[in-house]
Amino acid sequence: MNNKPKCQYISPDGHSCQEIDMGSGYCFWHDAKFDKSGLELSQKLERYAKKGGLLQGLELKRANLEGLNLVKFNDHNGYDLSYSNFYRANLHGAHLFNSTIKNASLMKADLRDANLHCCKLENTNILGVKLNATRIDNLVLGDKLLQENQAIEATKQKNYEEAQDLYLQSEEIYRLLRKGAEQQGLFEMAGKYTYSELRMRHAQYPKYSKKRMVSSFIDMLCGYGEKPENVIRFSLGMILLCALCYFVLGINYNDETIRIDTSATFEDNLHAMFNCFYFSVVTFTTLGYGDITPVGITRLIATIEAFIGSFSLALFVVVFVKRMTR
Structure with a gap:
C-alpha cells in the first residue's frame, strides 16, 4: 500500500492530481516553484x-x-x-x-x-x-x-x-x-x-475625440472595410431617410407637389410615399430619370444624397470585391 502523500493540486474544475508530493506539497508537474527552465520535457x-x-x-x-x-x-x-x-x-x-x-x-x-x-x-x-x-x-x-x-x-x-x-x-x-x-x-x-x-x-x-468619432463612423459604414453588409444597411437607411424628407418637404411630379397631406386618404399618402421612395432610390443610385424633380430645400437634400450614393456604391464594390477575392 502506497502511503506517500499526494500532490495537493486541485483544479478549478474539481479534478485532483494523484501524483506523489515532491516535498513542497505538489508534484513535479504542478509545482510552480520548481524551475523547469530549459528542461527537455x-x-x-x-x-x-x-x-x-x-x-x-x-x-x-x-x-x-x-x-x-x-x-x-x-x-x-x-x-x-x-x-x-x-x-x-x-x-x-x-x-x-x-x-x-x-x-x-x-x-x-x-x-x-x-x-x-x-x-x-x-x-x-x-x-x-x-x-x-x-x-x-x-x-x-x-x-x-x-x-x-x-x-x-x-x-x-x-x-x-x-x-x-x-x-x-x-x-x-x-x-x-x-x-x-x-x-x-x-x-x-x-x-x-x-x-x-x-x-x-x-x-x-x-x-x-475626433479620432474615435471618425473610427465609429467607418465601423458603421463598412466595418473597417471588412463588412460589405454594413454598406448595404447604411445605403438603405440613407435612402429611407431621404425619402421621408421628400415626403415631408415635397417634390415635383407633373407640375404637382408630392408630399404628405393630412386631408388625403391613407392610400393617397401611401402612393405619395412610394413615389418619394422611388425618387430617393434613383437619386441615390444617380440614375436621375427626370420624371420627378426636387423643389426648394429638397434640391439640397437630393444633391447630398446623390453625392453620398456615388461614394457608397463605389465603397460597396471595393469592400465586396475585397471580401469575395479572398
Whole structure:
C-alpha cells in the first residue's frame, strides 16, 4: 500500500492530481516553484499524458517542449491543458490538435511550426506568442480575448489607464493572429482579426475625440472595410431617410407637389410615399430619370444624397470585391 502523500493540486474544475508530493506539497508537474527552465520535457509529458495524469494546471514556465505531441487520437475532446502556465515555454513544432487550453497562459511562448488546429484557447493569455508557420485554422478564442474582458472590467471600475494598456495588448494579439492567418492564406479569418484589431484601436481613443468619432463612423459604414453588409444597411437607411424628407418637404411630379397631406386618404399618402421612395432610390443610385424633380430645400437634400450614393456604391464594390477575392 502506497502511503506517500499526494500532490495537493486541485483544479478549478474539481479534478485532483494523484501524483506523489515532491516535498513542497505538489508534484513535479504542478509545482510552480520548481524551475523547469530549459528542461527537455516533451517525452516525459507525453508519457504522463498517456498514463492519464492530470494535465490541468501544469506549471511549465520556460520549459523545453519542442516537438511535443499531445494529439489524442480517436477522441473528440482531446487533452485538457486548462489553467496551465506555458509562459515563455518552447513549444516549437508542438502538436496540440484539438487540445483545450482554457484559462491558461501561453504568454511569449514559442509556437513556431506548431499545430493549434481546433485548439480551444478561451480566456487564455496569448500575448507575445510566436506564430510563424503556426497552424491556427479553426482556432477557438471565444467572443473576446482575456485582455478584452479585463479591459471592459477595468473601464467599469474607472481604471482608464489600465484599460488603455489592456486594449493595446488586445490590439497586439489580434495583429499577431491576423499576420499568422495571412501567412497561411486564411484570408477570411485574417479579415475577422483585422476588424477586431481596429476595434481595439478604436477603444483606445479618448471617448469624445475626433479620432474615435471618425473610427465609429467607418465601423458603421463598412466595418473597417471588412463588412460589405454594413454598406448595404447604411445605403438603405440613407435612402429611407431621404425619402421621408421628400415626403415631408415635397417634390415635383407633373407640375404637382408630392408630399404628405393630412386631408388625403391613407392610400393617397401611401402612393405619395412610394413615389418619394422611388425618387430617393434613383437619386441615390444617380440614375436621375427626370420624371420627378426636387423643389426648394429638397434640391439640397437630393444633391447630398446623390453625392453620398456615388461614394457608397463605389465603397460597396471595393469592400465586396475585397471580401469575395479572398
